[in-house]
Amino acid sequence: MKGLFLYILFAIPAMCLAQTPAVDNLTCEYLFNPVGIDQVQPRLSWKINSAQRNTLQQAYHIRVATDASFSSSKTVWNTGKISSDSSILITYQGAPLKSATRYYWQVKIWDNHGHISAWSKTAYFETGLLSPADWTASWIVPQQDSLRKIAAPMLRKQFTLSKKIVSARAYVTAHGLYELYLNGKKVGDQELTPGWTEYKKRLQYQVYDITTMLQQGDNVVGAMIGDGWFRGTTGINQWAFWGRKLALLCQLQITYADGTVQHINSDGSWKGFKSSPVTLNGIYDGENYDARKEIPGWDSKGFNDAGWVPVDTAVYDKKMLVGVESVPVHKIQEIKPIGIFKSPKGTQIIDFGQNLTGWVRLKVSGPAGQTINIRHAEVLDKFGEFYTANLRKATATINYTLKGGGAEVHEPHFTFFGFRYIAVTGFPGEIKPENFTAVVVHSAMPVTGEFTCSDTMINKLQHNIMWGQKGNFVDIPTDCPQRDERLGWTGDAQVFSRTAAFNMQVAPFFAKWMKDVAADQYPNGGIPFVVPDNLLTNQATSAGWGDVSVIVPWTMYQVYADKRILQTQYPSMKAYVDYIVKKSGSRYIWHGGSLFGDWLFYRPGIYDFSEPNGYTSPDLIATAFYAYSSKLLSQAAGVLGNTADEKKYGDIYEHVKKAFIHNYITPTGRVFADSQTGYVLALKFGLMPDSLKAKAAAYLVDDVRSRNNHLSTGFLGTPYLCQVLSQNGHSNVAYDLLLQKTYPSWLYPVKMGATTIWERWDGIKTDSTFQDKTMNSFNHYSYGAVGDWMYQQMAGLQMDAPGYKHIIIKPEPHRKFSFVKASLESMYGQVLSSWAAKDGTMQVHVKIPPNTTADVILPETDGQEIKQDGKPVTGTAEENNTAIKVGSGEYTFSYHWVPKKEAKKTDKRMASTD
Structure with missing residues (x-):
């Protein structure tokens, strides 16, 4: 008995400890311990780790201080206990933050089971230079030739530090790309700095912790500057679009043990050398490097720089300097x-x-x-x-x-x-x-999503989608990374943004780029084709491309519950829709608004009239996107509490919808031009009358079946094609499209050996020859937007509240798959949805993170007994599905499942090319 008593005595505290939640994954502006935050009110987020099911946060306590001991004299914000279930993007509301200062923070929470967490591990964020007045350094311009192709100039400055150093930072940017060196070593591990922005209005600077790179006594700071996007050739053979002179701005801030601070600034005392081993460099050209021209020790003390010449100083507007807002390369x-x-x-x-x-x-x-x-x-x-x-x-x-x-x-x-x-x-x-x-x-965006299934070719497709994102998210979302383009095409980013947010954490990436979209927006509200804009297109705008200004901020708000991106981008969103309002006039039809149409839609050979192509009226496309952006703008206004705009743009949406129906939809539900994209946009954007949705979806299905289960859509129709089919009861058709292996299809490039997504459905033809060589990229992510459907419909991983606060798990199984599994690292933690079918049994496994809830919709239950973790459970019948409400935790549901088959039409207007 004594042994049993001791066991119980020790077991009870251990059991209580196991139930106690922990707080981890503390981030500031989505980043772990960021240095150089320019936000005066940064936002703090955390995740809750609890083994107990149905865990919700009921209160939190945050403390922020300038030292890690959180002494009262150093504390700048102490919330006390705040009754709230909010755990993401909590806005700092303490004392005004100071420039170049590190702030430490912790959080603890109370849950709905009566438990209190311990204080989290200490995290920190460090501010950058919050005011232009904080910059004491001068812009310096090394001697350089005015030729189009020059060597990368080199710069250096020797200086002496007389006291014991406790901390040091480098604040650096350039006109061009730079590499910074201290005492013979490169500073930091970032590449292609300072990145690409609309340089005339916004220029990022980087902040580096250089404490361990300095020494008491003599030191040397050096830099090399390359042409990059600033001076090099970009766009359509645009050279030096933002300027012909390379320049550097560098400010070293050293704090000594006695509390004094010393600045080592770029100024006229620096020296430069216009020759270097990098004899040529360019984004498109590549690099010529002559190792014989290396200068040993140029960035170290003791070097004789007698042959180097003083630099010039220049005055450039420091108000446009912004701390790095995106994730570094x-x-x-x-x-x-x-x-x-x-x-x-x-x-x-x-x-x-x-x-x-x-x-x-x-x-x-x-x-x-x-x-x-x-x-x-x-x-x-x-x-x-x-x-x-x-x-x-x-x-x-x-x-x-x-x-x-x-x-x-x-x-x-x-x-x-x-x-x-x-x-x-x-x-x-x-x-x-x-x-x-x-x-x-x-x-360096964290990978957040994972998708896998029983079909190896679909897994290869997901691999290609992911690598397409890797290859084209290089500081900005480019169209392609290889040819003389590599530009931030707005339409490509718009169609892929939702899929991108499954694969990786893209909130700061898009937040930074969307500010450039707003910076490049034309005075009339139009949006350039590319951002940063260097195409000189005389303020041309195209539907589906310009709509990036509305669709991407709304998508980021949905995925991350980030109201700030809506607040920041709202003026741009509104200006764009107002631009269309003026263009369309009282008829609410945007004539001439679509310059690119449904870009790269399927079309047979130029003299092949045996089958219809996928052409969709450009005005139909423009008007459909006009409606959609108006609707999203109305919803964004509602989120931000702007009831007047919510009503105004909601009314505009209804007017456009009425005009769309009158001009493009017949009383029988046919869409003008009878194209797949026409039906997809009408159904996706809510422009089809409810009474005609079933008929319109049936016409879409007929078109797909008549083409022997091939798509005919381009950049604007493809992202929504499978989604619209699933949402209108035709998931089997969507699956057949996905599994199609002959051109045009998603798996045709996979079958042809692709390792990324192609720009064209037939970039390589069946005879192994190429499509148009002037525009044929083999790393172009737009068609990879089907990944959104793969996550949401195949695996059933959906949201019902911004940021996945409430989750919908609603898989759509198919008889040709034995399993599908997807996970997403949401702002609250990992969401997992998987299903597996074997020997007539369907097993659905889900994982719901703490501080969220979910509805699990089990497909095709048809009155079958359902077991949760091996025990019978009841739910709510929804047609032939069953809905079960759950809280956080992992759950496994199983029941008898018989897949339903769908009859197919056999009219083959598109012969197989397999």
Whole structure:
């Protein structure tokens, strides 16, 4: 008995401890311990870790201080106990934040089971320079030629620190791209800094903790500046669009043990050298590097800089300087070659097995003066030869000249490439796998989503979608990473934004870029085709592209419950819709508003009239998006409490809907032009009368079936195609589209060996020849927007409240799959939805994070007995489904399942090309 008593005595506290929630994953503005926050009221978020089911937060307590001990004299915000279930994006409301200051914070919570967490581990955020007056450094301009192609200038400054250092920061930006060095070492691990913004209005700066890189006594700060997007060639052969002179702004702030602060600023005392080993650099061109021109010790003390010349100072507006708002670009992973071979014509080729964005690291030994030429390509032609015609004018080449004398290692500095293959000439000796490594580079967004299923080709499609995002989210959302373009096409970003938010944490990425969208917005409210805008298109706007200004902020609000992005972007959202209002007039039809139409929709050969193409009236498209953006703007106004605008734009939506029905929908539910995209947009945007939705959906199905289960949609119709089919009771048709392996389809490129998403449905034709070489990217993420449907409908991972505060789990199983599984790391924690069918039994497994609730909709239950974790459970019947309400925790449901089959029409207007 004594042993039992002791067991109970010790077991009870242990059981209580197991039930006590913990608070972790503390973030400030979505980031873990960020340095350089420019927000004067940053937002704090946390996640709750609890093994107890149905856990909800009932109150929280936040404390913020300038020291980690949270002494009362250093505390700047102490909320006390706040009765609230909010745990994400809590706005700081303490004492005004000071520039260049680190703030520590903790949180604890009370849950609905009567438990109180301990204080979380301490997190921190550090402010940047919150006022232009905080910048004491001057812009410096090194001596440089006015030629189009120049070497990357080098800069240096030697300085002395006389006391013991306790902390030091570097605040840096440039006109061009920069690399900063201290005492012979590169500062930080970021790439392509300061990133790409609308440089005339917004320029990011980076903040680095350089405490351990400095020493008492003599030190040297150095920098190298490349052309980048600022001075280099971008857009349609636009050179030096933002300026011809490269420049640097650098401010080192050193805090000593005695509390005094010293600044080492860029100013006229710095020296520059216009020659460097980087003899040519460019986003499109690549890099020429002559290792013989390296200057040993140039960024270290003791170097004789007598041959260097003083820099000029310049005055540029510091009001446009903003702390980094997005996630930085990093080296993310490395890939080794899977093959080294010679083409039939003798070209030495290395295959990395994956189309990627980044560069190669070269390791080589050889004689001084030997030049190695490295070209980049996405594909080989049908004969196995290196193919670069689709790069157009982008030379995308590295020329490395050896200095000799031993092993040399090189990575390029101010450029990147889109490639799977490289062609190498001039390499001394036999190429071995260890000589070349592909370095994958993109914005360091945390991976949040995972999708997998029983079909290997669909898994490969998801792989390609993810790699398309990796390759094109390089500081801005580009259309492609390889040719002479690589621009922030607004339509591409708009259609993919929802899928992007499943795959990765994209809130800060899009928040930063959307500010550039607003900065580039025309005075009349129109939106450029690309952002940052360097196309000089005379203020042209196109429907579906311009709508990025409304759709992306709304999408980010839905996924992350982020009201601030709505508040920040609302003037831009409103100006865009008002622009359309003026263009459309009293008829509410936006004539001429769609310049690109349903871009790259399916069309047969130019002389092939055996079947209809996928053409959709541009005015129909423009008017549909006019309605949709008006509707979303009305909803955004409602979220922000602007009831007047909510009504105003809600009324506009109803007017546009009425005009759309009158002009484009027949009394029988047919949509003008009878195209898949026409039906998809009408149904998705709520423009079809309720009484005609079933008929319209049936016509859409007929079109798909008549094409032998092929799509005919382009950039604007494709993202919603499967979604509309599922939402109107035709998931089997959506599955048949997804599983189609012949052109045009999602799996045709997979079957042809694609490792990313193609720009065109038939980028490589069935005879292995290419589509139009002037526009044929093999890493173009737009068609990957089907990933949204894969997560939401196939796996059933949906939301019913912004930020996934309330979750819907509603899988749509299909007889051709034995399982589908998807997870998402939401703001509250991991949401998981998976289903598996075997021997007539359906098993649905879900995971719901603490502080959220969910409705689990079990498909096709048909009165079957349902078991939850092996025990019978009842729910609410919904047609042939069953709905069960759950709180946080993991649950497994099982029941007998018989998949339903759907009769197919056999009219094959589109013959199989398999």
